[in-house]
Amino acid sequence: MEGDKVKRTRQHQRIKTWSHRKLITSTVDGCVVVRRGRAQDIRDDQRRSRASKGPAFTKAILYKFDRDSMDAVSLLARTLRIPPRAVSLAGTKDRRACTSQAIVFQRIHPSKLASANTELNGLRLGNFSSSRHPLRLGDLQGNHFTLVLRHVRVHPDSTWSLDQSLKSLRDDGFINYFGMQRFGTGPVPTHHIGRAILQNDWEGVYHLLMLPRDGETEDIASARRRWFQTRDAQEALASFPRRHTAERSILRAFSEDRHSHDYCGAIRTIPRNLRSMYLHAYQSYIWNSMCSLRLASPDHFKPMVGDLVPMAAGADGPLLDSRVSRGDQGLHFMTHSLITSSFFLQIKNVHILTEKDDLSKYNIADVLLPLPGFDVLYPTHFIGEKYREYMLKDGLDPERMRRSIREYSLSGAYRHILCRPANLSWKTMQYEDDKAPLILSDADILDGIPEPEENKNGQHMALILSLTLGTSQYATMALRELLRVDSSSEHHILLSQAIQPTVEESDTETKHDE
Template sequence: MSEGNASFHDRSYLPLLKCLTLTQNMEMEQKENNKHCSQSEGGPSPKRQKLNSSEGQDSLTASEIAPAIVPQTSATENGTFHKASDVIYEKLLRETDVGITEYISQHKGFNAILKQRYSDFVVNEIDINGDIVQLTDISPPKNEERTIQDVTDRLSSEDIKKLQKLTEKKDKSTSVYIEVADDKAERTKIHQAIRDGFLGLESTTEERGDKRVIKVVFRNSNSRNSRSSWPRDRGNYCKFVLYKENKDTMDAINLIAKKLRIKPGQFQYSGTKDRRAKTSQHITVFRTPIKRLYELNKDLKNLCLGNFSYVDECLKLGQLLGNRFIIVLRNVSGDDEQVTQALESLKEKGFTNYYGMQRFGTTSIPTYHVGRAILHSNWKEAVELILKPREGEDDEITECRRIWWEKRNAKELLSKVPKRHSLERLLLQGLASQGSNNYCNALVSIPRNTRLMYVHSYQSYVWNAMVSRRINQFGLTPVVGDLVFDNSDCSARDPDGSRERPHVITAENINNYTIHDVVMPLPGYDIMYPENEAHTWYREMLEKDGLSIDNLRHSNKDYSLPGAYRKVIIKPSNVSWQLYNYNDPTVSLVLSDYETLTGEKEVQSLEDGKLKAIKLCITLPPSCYATMAIREILKTDTSSCYQSRLMEDTTDCKADQ
C-alpha cells in the first residue's frame, strides 16, 4: 500500500501530480496489487434495431474524461494554504483522491475495460417484492374510455336532459343548476351521479339566496387532474417501466414531463440509475392516463415506456430491495484461471462497500469540495467551485466559465450559457436576481436535492477514508469496539434513511460476528461512533477540515447531518459469469430488455475470437456501487482517467475508432 502509512485525513492535500502514462500506471497498479495480496487477511451491430439512438454515442468519448481536479486547499512554498477560488491545479481525479485505497482479496489483478460502451452496463431494479423490474410489454393500452353509467335512479329526467344538452353543446359559458336539500349525503350522491353519467362536466355546491344548489359547468374531460375527469374506480397513479439508454433518471423524467406538459414533481421513483448504462426501473405518475404515456414512445429517443398499470399508491424513495447488474468487461488481459479465481473471490468474500467515483461527480472538481464549503457556510467558495473553469468540457461551456472567472457578470453571461447546463444557469440566475455578492441566496436557486448531494458527498468521502484506514490497520476481522447490526437488511443506509442503533462488539460477543456484520458511520450528530481508535480518526479528519465531530448541526436544517450507517463489506448475491471470445468491438455482448423484447439474438462466443470479455451478473443491495465490485476483481483504478487511458492503449479501442 503505497500510502498505507500516510494520515488518511491528509489525502486531499497530497502533492498534485500530472497523471502518469498508462505503462507507469499499470506498473504501479501491479506493485500495489502484489502488496495487497501479501498483506491482506483474508453499440450495437449495424443490423440491430435501434431505440431511436445514435450509434456513435455508445462508446466513451474524450469529453467524458475527467482531466483535472481543483483541491480545496493547496500548500505553498511557505506552508500556507490557498483557497480553491485562488488557484487551479491540473490533476486527474483518481480513487485515492476520494479515500478508496484498499482491496480485500488475495488474487492477482488483471486489466480489462469497464464501460467501453454504455451498452456494456445493464441495470434492472429489484422491487420491494423481490421481483426484477423488466420491460416486457410495449403494446398499445386497452380502450380506456370511461363507461357512462345509468343515473336515472339518482337524477330526475328533467335534470338529465339539461345535463345532456350541456355536454352536447360543450359551452363553457353555460351553467345548469340543480336544487338540492341540506342533506350533505344527498348532495354527495348527486355530485357522484354527474361524474358517473356525463363526460366533461364539473359540479360544485353553491348558495343561491336561501337555497343550496349544485352548479354544473362544462370543463372538458381532458382536464388532467380534475375530479370529474378521473374515474373513481381507477388508481390515482399510473405505474410503468422506464427503460433508458445513456441518460440520467432525472433527465429522463424531466423530458417526459416536458412532453406531457406536467411538472416533474408529479413523478415518483424508488432510486436513480446509472447514466452510462441501459436500465429499467419502475416510475409512478399522478393521474396521467396510460394512453398519453404510451403515445410518447414514438417521439422519445433512448427511452421507452411500457408495462403500464394503475395503482393506488405512489413509489417512495428507497422502496426497493436492490439492483441486478449485467456487466461486460472487455479486452481482458488475465488468463481463464486468473479470471475464475478473481470471480470466485468476489462471490465468496465480497468487496469493500466504497462509495464509487460517480458519487463525487464527473468533472475535475469533486462534489465533496462543494459540500465541505457548504458545511462551513462559505457560500462564496461553494458557488465559485461550481462555476469555476475546468478542463475537459466542451468549448462552449469552457468559454462561459472563463468569462465568469474574469468578469463575474452573471446577467451578461446568462445569455451565453447553453441550456443543457441547467445547474450553472440556475446559479447564474440566482446571482443575477439576488445580487452578485449574495452567494447564500444564489445557492438556494439550485434544487434542494442537488445541494444535499454535495453535502452527502462529503460524508461519503469521510466514510471511504475511514473504512480504508480501518481495513489497513485492523484487517478483515471484527475488533472490540466495532459496530454491528444484527439485522442483515442494514446493508446500506443513506443519510436521509431510517436508522436503528447498532450494537458494540465486546470481548464477550466478538465470536458472534464476522467482518460482513461490521458497519461504519457516516459522520453526523445522531449516530454512534466505534468505541475504539476509529472514533479518534473521525475526529482528527473532521478537525483537519475545520469541522467538529461534536457539532454537525447547521443553521440551515437542510445541511444538518444526522449521520447514517453502512456495511463495510458487501457480498453480492446471484453471482454468475461467462467468458466470451470476440473480434468486433462494436457488437453488444449482452442484451437489454428492449433488445430482448424486439427479438434480438444474443451474440455467441467465437472460437477464433482474438479478444476476451467477461459477462458478469450480480445482485447488490440499494446504494451499493457495482463499479466497486469490478474494482475488487480487476484490482485497477475505476476512475474515468485510468479507464480512458487504458482504452486508448488497447487493440480493442483502436478497432473501435
C-alpha cells in the first residue's frame, strides 16, 4: 500500500468509510497501517470528521428571483452536491417575486455556501450562522410584503375613494382564505394529491402525479408519454425537467428498485416538505369550504353559540419588523418578532361559546375554525357537522386523522376567519415606462442601487403597498378584497396565457420572512 500522499489519503478515507469509522488508520514509513479502534479513538475520529464539515446545521438567508421555492432547493442541492432532504425551509414563496427567507443546510460549511453564490442563477445566499436544528414548514412568524400595482384607476361609479378602500382593508381586514398558491395552478390541484395520501391510496397518488394531463408544455407532456409507453424509468428520468421534483423522485426510486409496484415507497422518496405541502393543501381546502359556509349563515358577521374563540379573545395578530443592511458576508438581514402568532393555538387555549357566554364581548374577528386533525376541537353547531359531511365524502373522518405512517398524521391547527394586516401603509406614484422599476428589491439595496424617482408627468399611476401578515396568511387574498377580482387558478391561467411570460416588477412582490 505504498504510494504518494494523495493515494494514501484516499486509502485512509476508503477504509474509514467502508468500516463506518470503526477502524483506525495511520501512516508508518509510507505505509497505511490499519487497526481496530478503541471506543474513545472512534469517538475522537468521528468528532474530528464532523468538525471538519462545519456545524451540524448552517442557517442562511436565501434571496431568490423568478424561481419557486422547490425549484430553488433543487438548484441548491445540485450545485452543492447534496440531497434535497439536507435543505429545509419554513415555507414556500412565489416564483414571480423577489423574496428573502430563512433556509437551513445540514452539514455544509458556510464558506462552501458563500462560494456557491457564483454558480447560482437567480439565487443569493448570505447572513450565515450555525443552527441546532433544521426548519419545518410553519417555523416562521409572518411575512412582510411590498407590492406594486400598476395602471391603477378608481372606477368612476365607485362611491369609495382609494384611501377609503385601503383604510377599510386596514381596519376591517379581509377573509382569511388560503390563497390559490396553496392549491397550485396546474391541472391536478395539490389538495387532490393530499386527499389520496390521507386515503392511503398510493397508486392513486402515483397516477395523480405521473399521468399525462392537458395544459402542460410539450417537454413535460412528452416526458409523461415516454414513461407510460416505455416504462423505462431511467429514460423518463432523463427527459423530465429538473423542476418537477416529485415526478423525478418517483422515477429515480423505480429505476433503483428495478420495478414500479412499490408506490408507497416511491412516494416517500419525494422530499418531505413537498409531501407535507400536499397534506396541508387538503386541510386548507376543507378550511376554505367551512369558512365560506360559516360566512354564508344568517348573522354571519356575529359570533354564535358553538363557535370557537381563543381564551384571550381580541389578541392582536403577529407583527414582524424586517429590514435589510449590508454585511460582511453579502446578504445580511435583521428580522425580529414582536408578537407570536396565534395560528397554532392549543386545545386548552380554545373556548367553545355556549349560551352562558356573553356573546357581545366577542366579534367575528375572534372566531376560529380548525384545520382538520386529531388534536383539535370542532365547532358544536352546524359547521361541525359540515366538517364530517364533507370529509366523509372523501372517505375520511375528521376525528381520526392519525396514520400508520407517522408523518402523514395530522394534528390540526386553528385559524382566524378574518385577518387584519399589520403595518399597512401605501403611496401612489406617477410613472411612464411600464418596465421601469418602482421599488427596490433586497438585492438592489445591497448593491447600492438608488431609489427610483417618480415621474410626475407620467401618464400612469401605481399603488405601492406595504403590509405584514401572519403565518399562512395570503397577500393575494388581501388584494382580492381590495381589487374585487377573481383569484381562482383558472382565471390566472387565462391571464398568463394572454400575456408574454416575462417576470416584470409589476408582477412581483418583495417578501421577507423569519
